[in-house]
Amino acid sequence: MASTSFDSSPVTGIPFGDARIALAAKYACKGPRYTSYPTAPQFQADFPFYKFQNWLETNTDKQRDPLSLYVHLPFCNDICYYCACNKIVTREKGVARQYLDRLGLEIAQQARKLGDKRPVTQMHWGGGTPTYLDNAEITELMHMLASHFKLLDNGYREYSIEIDPRTVDLSTIALLKGVGFNRISLGIQDFDPLVQQATNRIQPYRAVAPLVESIRAHGFRSLSFDLIYGLPHQDMHTMTETLRKVIALRPDRIACYNYAHLPERFSSQRAIERLTLPSASEKLILAQHIAESLLDAGYQHIGMDHYVLPHDELAVAQNEGRLQRNFQGYSLHMADDLLGLGVSAISQIGDYYLQNETDLGKYYQRIDKGEQPLARGFEMSQSDKLRRHIIMNLISGLRLDIAECNDQFGIDFSGKFAREIQSLRPMENDGLVEIDARQIQITPTGRQFLRNICMPFDAYLAKQSGEQPPPRYSATV
Amino acid sequence: MTIHRARAESPVNVKPCTHDYQVNCGNCRLSSICLPLALEREDIEQLDDIIQRSRPMQKNQHLYREGDHFQSVFAVRSGAMKAYKTTDDGREQVTGFYFPGEILGMDGISKNTHASSAKTLETAAVCEIPFSSLEKLSTLMPSLQRHFFQLMSREITEDQQLITLLSKNSADERVASLMLSISARNARRKLSATHFRLPMSRVDIGNYLGLTVETVSRVFSRMQKLSLLRVDNKEIEILDPTALQDMANLGS
Numbered sequence: 001m002a003s004t005s006f007d008s009s010p011v012t013g014i015p016f017g018d019a020r021i022a023l024a025a026k027y028a029c030k031g032p033r034y035t036s037y038p039t040a041p042q043f044q045a046d047f048p049f050y051k052f053q054n055w056l057e058t059n060t061d062k063q064r065d066p067l068s069l070y071v072h073l074p075f076c077n078d079i080c081y082y083c084a085c086n087k088i089v090t091r092e093k094g095v096a097r098q099y100l101d102r103l104g105l106e107i108a109q110q111a112r113k114l115g116d117k118r119p120v121t122q123m124h125w126g127g128g129t130p131t132y133l134d135n136a137e138i139t140e141l142m143h144m145l146a147s148h149f150k151l152l153d154n155g156y157r158e159y160s161i162e163i164d165p166r167t168v169d170l171s172t173i174a175l176l177k178g179v180g181f182n183r184i185s186l187g188i189q190d191f192d193p194l195v196q197q198a199t200n201r202i203q204p205y206r207a208v209a210p211l212v213e214s215i216r217a218h219g220f221r222s223l224s225f226d227l228i229y230g231l232p233h234q235d236m237h238t239m240t241e242t243l244r245k246v247i248a249l250r251p252d253r254i255a256c257y258n259y260a261h262l263p264e265r266f267s268s269q270r271a272i273e274r275l276t277l278p279s280a281s282e283k284l285i286l287a288q289h290i291a292e293s294l295l296d297a298g299y300q301h302i303g304m305d306h307y308v309l310p311h312d313e314l315a316v317a318q319n320e321g322r323l324q325r326n327f328q329g330y331s332l333h334m335a336d337d338l339l340g341l342g343v344s345a346i347s348q349i350g351d352y353y354l355q356n357e358t359d360l361g362k363y364y365q366r367i368d369k370g371e372q373p374l375a376r377g378f379e380m381s382q383s384d385k386l387r388r389h390i391i392m393n394l395i396s397g398l399r400l401d402i403a404e405c406n407d408q409f410g411i412d413f414s415g416k417f418a419r420e421i422q423s424l425r426p427m428e429n430d431g432l433v434e435i436d437a438r439q440i441q442i443t444p445t446g447r448q449f450l451r452n453i454c455m456p457f458d459a460y461l462a463k464q465s466g467e468q469p470p471p472r473y474s475a476t477v
Numbered sequence: 478m479t480i481h482r483a484r485a486e487s488p489v490n491v492k493p494c495t496h497d498y499q500v501n502c503g504n505c506r507l508s509s510i511c512l513p514l515a516l517e518r519e520d521i522e523q524l525d526d527i528i529q530r531s532r533p534m535q536k537n538q539h540l541y542r543e544g545d546h547f548q549s550v551f552a553v554r555s556g557a558m559k560a561y562k563t564t565d566d567g568r569e570q571v572t573g574f575y576f577p578g579e580i581l582g583m584d585g586i587s588k589n590t591h592a593s594s595a596k597t598l599e600t601a602a603v604c605e606i607p608f609s610s611l612e613k614l615s616t617l618m619p620s621l622q623r624h625f626f627q628l629m630s631r632e633i634t635e636d637q638q639l640i641t642l643l644s645k646n647s648a649d650e651r652v653a654s655l656m657l658s659i660s661a662r663n664a665r666r667k668l669s670a671t672h673f674r675l676p677m678s679r680v681d682i683g684n685y686l687g688l689t690v691e692t693v694s695r696v697f698s699r700m701q702k703l704s705l706l707r708v709d710n711k712e713i714e715i716l717d718p719t720a721l722q723d724m725a726n727l728g729s
Contacts (some may be wrong), residue, residue, distance in 0.1 A: 135634065142587055
């Protein structure tokens with residue numbers, strides 16, 4: 001897809017090279033990934049949870065509305081050095097049993113509060129490593145969920161699970177299909193042996209390929225790969241080879257994440273030798289290489305960091321401007337409310353964000369006392385909802401329809417956001433975004449700078465203007 | 478008492494079963510639940526309360542129907558059952574056949590209601606384990622729940638593997654795979670792997686495999702001609718298991 005002239009490609013934007021690297025250097029800063037707005041650091045530890053309880057008890061009209069479930073399974077057998085997830089690395093016997101017992105209590109507790117009549121249109125098991133559970137435990141957990149929530153076995157539903165290829169065999173794939181999953185996400189990250197060794201995640205292609213074949217044979221509706229760029233020892237050569245293998249296996253979706261090296265915050269990342277990491281400009285070249293290779297192979301770039309085959313419903317949805325995003329990634333039919341279950345899980349219900357205890361011991365204590373294990377919360381104001389609308393539209397659909405926004409929120413966008421639009425002007429001059437009276441449109445080049453483009457609309461970043469955002473955010477580019 | 482003593486290999490402590498059924502508990506897939514219960518609990522009366530045995534069921538009688546609340550799993554003790562779903566346009570889609578010692582009903586796990594209906598193909602009897610009893614007992618025997626979900630996961634996995642196996646491939650491969658599956662299941666309960674009677678009709682076989690009755694009959698004729706099988710109405714004799722394996726293409 002690399003064009004020979006220096007003109008912008010209609011698909012990938014300004015070709016990689018000095019101009020693009022200069023852009024990346026110019027906009028390199030730290031910022032949120034916007035899986036939610038407001039973002040998790042804004043959630044309050046002293047949140048008055050009774051407000052949420054009261055709201056729940058007075059808003060019983062949602063008892064039949066679709067519901068999305070997220071189940072967090074925190075355990076891993078081994079540490080992957082790049083990981084920044086909430087996880088517990090252990091091989092101690094019985095930890096899964098203790099966790100399932102508490103999860104069962106939380107499931108029963110939440111089903112009583114939210115009602116068991118709401119059709120679960122989306123479910124995702126994430127981690128940690130969901131397949132840390134053995135086949136019997138997977139079956140038991142699904143039984144717990146099915147006996148407390150209204151799970152569906154036909155019609156439109158997205159039931160997905162993250163798989164660590166090292167933890168499953170072909171029988172697990174059959175079981176996952178049998179207990180109702182219709183989507184699988186495989187944590188591939190990179191196929192290069194040296195990269196795998198340097199990140200402590202060794203899973204050769206020859207072990208992954210039979211899993212992929214089995215997933216297809218069992219008729220899963222969608223197979224997704226996670227890839228990471230910016231890992232130690234990655235270069236154009238290793239990435240070319242990894243992409244060749246990925247394309248040969250042809251997953252329906254590819255989520256391609258930018259590795260954020262924050263060793264001061266995530267201790268496992270200290271095992272990664274800084275000198276082996278690609279530089280910022282090398283990372284940019286890798287990102288560009290990924291984009292070009294996957295587009296060449298027939299994938300469509302959607303949202304910030306996803307690639308999908310054209311038949312995939314997410315591709316269709318983005319073309320029609322109906323793509324949505326939440327903590328679980330992109331989706332087509334997003335339920336209004338997301339219930340997170342398990343340690344550290346985040347719920348988004350009505351105008352509230354709620355996060356469970358992130359420490360396993362505390363989570364157990366709260367459950368054992370019969371309490372809701374909530375640690376932090378947030379109630380969205382009207383202004384938060386407006387800004388969320390803007391940011392989520394830009395992140396998912398790459399476009400904000402200004403008239404629609406004015407209608408929905410009863411505002412005059414150009415007046416209310418004059419300062420924000422002003423902050424976007426330099427990005428407009430750099431060809432990242434196009435702004436007129438009708439819309440804000442992200443350009444193909446701008447896609448890589450989506451986080452930068454959204455940041456002016458983030459009221460909580462603006463509040464701390466003058467100082468650096470706290471270091472908990474990763475690099476935007 | 479539900480434990481049917483096997484003539485030669487029965488565990489010492491198991492009380493003999495007074496009923497004469499086609500399956501003995503040692504060969505039943507539910508035995509990983511029932512046998513530890515029987516061995517550890519003195520009180521046989523109470524055990525009888527947990528594992529419920531149905532009266533003999535007549536042919537074409539329903540054990541459960543699609544949409545029924547999922548509260549028990551069942552083991553076939555004698556006879557044979559078939560599971561089926563009703564399609565949107567009202568047609569029957571056969572989803573499985575179950576023989577003595579096999580477990581059915583697990584398809585309710587992911588929705589808490591049965592995803593299919595089950596009815597008898599001939600006179601049959603079943604054992605039933607309700608979840609509520611299991612939960613009560615799990616406090617007394619913590620390993621029981623673990624055994625139970627282990628069993629469930631194995632059954633679900635095997636069902637799914639068979640469905641996937643049969644959903645691809647040619648008509649020959651499908652029919653051959655089904656015959657081999659029945660043969661292996663017979664062998665598992667210590668019956669002849671090469672000589673058995675099919676309890677289901679050609680229509681049910683065709684429906685299950687996604688083939689017309691005519692195709693099923695044609696494949697059987699071809700198998701006879703190739704001397705892989707002898708078919709006499711419902712009686713099947715496997716003459717050449719290796720060639721049947723080749724036809725099923727299971728190696729690839």
